[in-house]
Amino acid sequence: xxxxxxTAVTILLLNLSSCLCVRNNTFGQNGFASALATWYxxxxxxxxxxxxxxxxxxxxxxxxxMIAAGNANIFLKGKGCGRCFQIFCSRxxxxxxxxxxxxxxxxxxxxxxxxxxxxxxSGFAFGSMANPGQDHNLRQLGQVDVSYQRVPCSYGGTNIxxxxxxxxxxxxxxxxxxxxxxxxxxxxxxxAAGGTQNFVGMNNIWGVVWKRDIDPSxxxxxxxxxxxxxxxxxxxxxxxxxxxxxxxxxxxxxxF
Numbered sequence: 091x092x093x094x095x096x097t098a099v100t101i102l103l104l105n106l107s108s109c110l111c112v113r114n115n116t117f118g119q120n121g122f123a124s125a126l127a128t129w130y131x132x133x134x135x136x137x138x139x140x141x142x143x144x145x146x147x148x149x150x151x152x153x154x155x156m157i158a159a160g161n162a163n164i165f166l167k168g169k170g171c172g173r174c175f176q177i178f179c180s181r182x183x184x185x186x187x188x189x190x191x192x193x194x195x196x197x198x199x200x201x202x203x204x205x206x207x208x209x210x211x212s213g214f215a216f217g218s219m220a221n222p223g224q225d226h227n228l229r230q231l232g233q234v235d236v237s238y239q240r241v242p243c244s245y246g247g248t249n250i251x252x253x254x255x256x257x258x259x260x261x262x263x264x265x266x267x268x269x270x271x272x273x274x275x276x277x278x279x280x281x282a283a284g285g286t287q288n289f290v291g292m293n294n295i296w297g298v299v300w301k302r303d304i305d306p307s308x309x310x311x312x313x314x315x316x317x318x319x320x321x322x323x324x325x326x327x328x329x330x331x332x333x334x335x336x337x338x339x340x341x342x343x344x345x346f
Contacts, residue, residue, distance in 0.1 A: 122237035125207035127177065129216035130159070133229055137212030141197040142171035142297035143266035147253070147339070148195050148212070152245040152269060155214040159196035161203045168297045169319075170194045172267075172274035174243040177209060179219050179236045184228040190218045191241060193274070209238065243274040245345070250316065252329055253339045255299065263308070264301035265330075267316075268339070272346040275319035276300070282313045285328055289315045310334055318346045 131137055136155035139148040148157045158177075164170050173194045179185035198210035217225030219236070228234065248269045255264035267276060279300040280289035292300040302308075312330035317323045326342035334340070 117240055117242055120239075122176075122178075122239045123207070125177075125209055125236050125238050126205045126233060127158075127179065127209045127211055127216065127219075127236040128202075128233045129211045129213050129229060131213050133213045133226065134217065135213040137195065137215070139195040141165070142168070142195050143299040144195055144253075144268060144297075147268060148193075152248045153193060153195070155212050156190065156192050156218070157195040157212050157215060158192040159198035159202075159210040160194045161198050161205075161208040161210075163203075163207055164194060164209065165197040168197075168294075169275060171298045172243065172270055174241050174274055175209070175238050176241050177211075177219065177236050177238045179228075179234045181231075181234055183221060184224045184231065185219055185234065186221045188219075190215065193243065207238070209236065242272050244271055245269045248341075249345045250326070250342045251339050252314070252342065254330065254334055254336050255301070256337045258336045260306040261304060262301065263304050263312075264295070264299055266297070266299045268298070270318065270346060272322065273319040276316060277319050277321065278315075278317045280315040282315070283308045283310065285311050285313070287313070287325075289313075314342070316344070322346050 136149040137157045139145050149155055160170055171194055174191055176189035176191050178187055178189040180187050192215050198208060202208040202210060217229055220228040250270055251268040252265040279292045281292055281302055282289045292302045295301050310330050310332045311328035313327045315325045324344040326344045329340050329342045
């Protein structure tokens, strides 16, 4: 995803595997750690939700273009989708030093893995780290050392949304889940048909996309039982209506 060359940054880690656990799986318990940040797309662009399944939804509230692609240690083969991080830079006169919060919405492969932790931000999010009037100049640097820490996600009262996959058919149903507060990820997703509570498991096939092989008797409305990655469980009833349309997004009445 990165088109701007960058030099490797040496980060001293006594134990890389331990660092991955502490820095990427807990909420700010050990303070900020070091990473590299770049940006992609247009200067004030929104980035992409591609590898997580959110498509262009990242442009709009509550994501509002504040997203980042993560390298392997952040993206975690899709398990990092939806996680939130505070990031700031300190290079003067460009950087404000004030943390901004981004959601992981995509993967940054290849050269992004030349350093242990690399955030490839949308142009808009990268510029938001700048002092007033310095956003263009900060982007002109192409890359900057940053400090980061994982934080709970909070979407300001927006409930979890379900985007129905465009490939759904009478034998296959899939949704992409968006806007999960707290951990940001899901341990399990279960679906029940016909307004019942007869929940059956769905499979996480990539990013935040969960699917179920069905037959034509498995009719909407569909309810869901959601378990977050940190073990919280909610049921949302009849969120996918009987007359649902593929490609459409439906808001639930729950969040973590």
